[in-house]
Amino acid sequence: MKKNSLIFAFGFALMALFACDDGDIQERVYADNNNGCIIKLTGKISGVKGWSGNYSVVLAGFGDSDYSIVQKNIPVSDNGDVELTLSVTSNDIKTIELCVTNVLRERIYTFKKMDISEGKDSIFFDAGEVDAGMxxxxxxxxxxxxxxxxxxxxxxxxxxxxxxxxxxxxxxxxxxxxxxxxxxxxxxxxxxxxxxxxxxxxxxxxxxxxxxxxxxxxxxxxxxxxxxxxxxxxx
Ligand code: HEC
Structure with missing residues (x-):
């Protein structure tokens, strides 16, 4: 009797296991592209080259955490003039920041930032003159x-x-x-x-x-x- 109920329990557990694979998993729909937009950064940005390899000066999009959702390195130019576009497609992004991140894309320091407004398909971000040095x-x-x-x-x-x-x-x-x-x-x-x-x-x-x-x-x-x-x- 004891053995029977054990087998029964085992069979039941097995059934439960396969039941999970029933194809009844809902597809999650990401409404990510609703406010997809292009950020255009311009500015005169110095000091980018002076950072050690563990850090990057970037244009980045942040949500609620200190880790960027999307980011792009600020290019080094001789006269400091920078033009960069960043395409943003996540609804989670709340701010766009000219900042420094570490290798984990964690925000270390923000030079300039702007709130991202909904419904625009392109946003112009003029950072002006920025000393982005270490x-x-x-x-x-x-x-x-x-x-x-x-x-x-x-x-x-x-x-x-x-x-x-x-x-x-x-x-x-x-x-x-x-x-x-x-x-x-x-x-x-x-x-x-x-x-x-x-x-x-x-x-x-x-x-x-x-x-x-x-x-x-x-x-x-x-x-x-x-x-x-x-x-x-x-x-
Ligand atoms: C509350 C006051 C106070 C604050 C705040 C303070 N210090 Fe000091 N610091 C002193 C004093 C007093 C001395 C001299 C101690 C002595 O004479 O032995 C000193 C000495 C020093 C020295 C040694 C200088 C030398 O010539 O050897 C350094 C370096 C230093 N501080 C760096 C810092 C840094 C960096 C910070 C901020 C993170 C800081 N201190 C914040 C009071 C302060």
């Missing part, structure tokens, strides 16, 4: 937001170090440290030996009287600084 991102994303309050924004800068947009590059690259003996703040091509890296990452004995660890909380931003240094620390 250093500009570091300045805007990190130094200006988290450092200038102590490093020269409206005060005498801590350790004499200005991290304001007009002075930070000259103050960092190749400059001797005031606090770490024999140290250089940024050594182009060598992030791990640069005092800037040691000060804001954990695990180093810098001897500073002020602890900067965790000040730059995002691993993505810390990586951006390292990659900028390792890529030659260009302006």
């Amino acid at each position: 250093y500009r991102c570091l300045q805007d994303e990190i130094f200006t937001t988290t450092c200038v309050q102590c490093h020269g924004g409206s005060n005498t800068p801590a350790a004499g170090l200005y991290l304001t947009a007009d002075r930070s590059y000259a103050a960092l690259v190749g400059q001797p440290s005031m606090r770490v003996e024999g140290g250089t703040l940024v050594i182009p091509g060598d992030s791990k030996s640069s005092v800037l890296h040691k000060v804001i990452n954990s695990g180093y004995e810098t001897g500073l009287r002020f602890n900067h660890e965790n000040m730059v909380a995002s691993a993505q931003k810390l990586k951006l600084i390292d990659e900028w240094i390792d890529n030659g620390a260009g302006n």
Whole structure:
């Protein structure tokens, strides 16, 4: 009796398995082409070449997530003049952005963006003059937001170090440290030996009287600084 019911159960399970393959699966209809449109970008865009290989300056379409749905690299031109078309066919796309993405197509920094309006079949996106350089991102994303309050924004800068947009590059690259003996703040091509890296990452004995660890909380931003240094620390 026990054996019989086991066989029965097995047969039933088998039936259920095949029932799934009954051809009753609904075809999903994607209404993707409703607002298909062409984005035409124009602008004078500099700094595209200075990014390391892990990043791309792109024209991209985004929905609700930080990962682009569609994107196209901004071409490098001698005078910076850029003309690019991007064709967009997904209803999920809400914004078109001139931005930097990493290898996963994750948005790192947006220079210019526009909302995509429905019902148009072509949209003109004039970005104007844009510095799309790697250093500009570091300045805007990190130094200006988290450092200038102590490093020269409206005060005498801590350790004499200005991290304001007009002075930070000259103050960092190749400059001797005031606090770490024999140290250089940024050594182009060598992030791990640069005092800037040691000060804001954990695990180093810098001897500073002020602890900067965790000040730059995002691993993505810390990586951006390292990659900028390792890529030659260009302006
Ligand atoms: C709350 C104030 C404060 C903020 C914010 C701050 N710092 Fe500092 N920083 C200091 C002080 C104070 C010193 C000097 C410590 C000492 O004298 O030992 C210093 C020193 C440094 C040094 C060492 C300079 C040298 O010559 O060796 C670097 C590099 C540095 N800061 C980078 C940064 C960066 C990058 C940020 C932003 C992510 C930042 N700091 C944000 C207060 C601050």
